[in-house]
Amino acid sequence: MNSKRISYAFLLGIGLMLLAVSCADEPENIQELLPGRWELQQATRNGEPTRSLADLYFEFDATGIMRTNLPVAKGESSYLISGQAIEQNQDGNVIAYTVSSITDSTLVLQTELRDTPFQFQLLRATANQE
Template identity: 35%
Template structure:
């Protein structure tokens, strides 16, 4: 019985420390703000060219312009942990941030039962 209490105590302490640690890799709207162009994309794991020329323009105030439907359209977006939630337009989507390194953003999403992975970069100024 004493072993169970000790194990439970250690597990609880470990869980507390994990929960109290912040996400040092969290993306802020200030990091995301700017123009992002698709460099490469896959659909269901296979390279696709259907997204060539696609871009995302994120503003710090939660507005998003993108041409993902073929024409530029405005959306609202919000960051929810490691996800970008695109709302208020013809295509509502949840993009999971797979990787964010200065100047490169990798997003994954599922649209119409197809899995997409996009590598985006900010053009050099």
């Protein structure tokens, strides 16, 4: 009887640990971590590295305004966060980005532009870089 309780407790403990690990894979609170300037470290187009976006940056403020020099969405526009998605609205044209990961210093965005998948690995700019 005692060994059954130990087995159940062990299985319950393993289940709780697996649940905790699976929750840790989701990005943290995007709303809190996103504001600031993010500069490109690496970009891929169709899974292949591309250098054509070498100077790419995104700036997000806490009021829902963003700035970028992404060629198809240059300038200032509004944005909304919904789950793991950022939706940029520039004059009625919506560009959706998926936040693959975010920390206080790194941001990975995925998007599809003109039927081509892109991934942007960005670093938060420090005060002297801005």
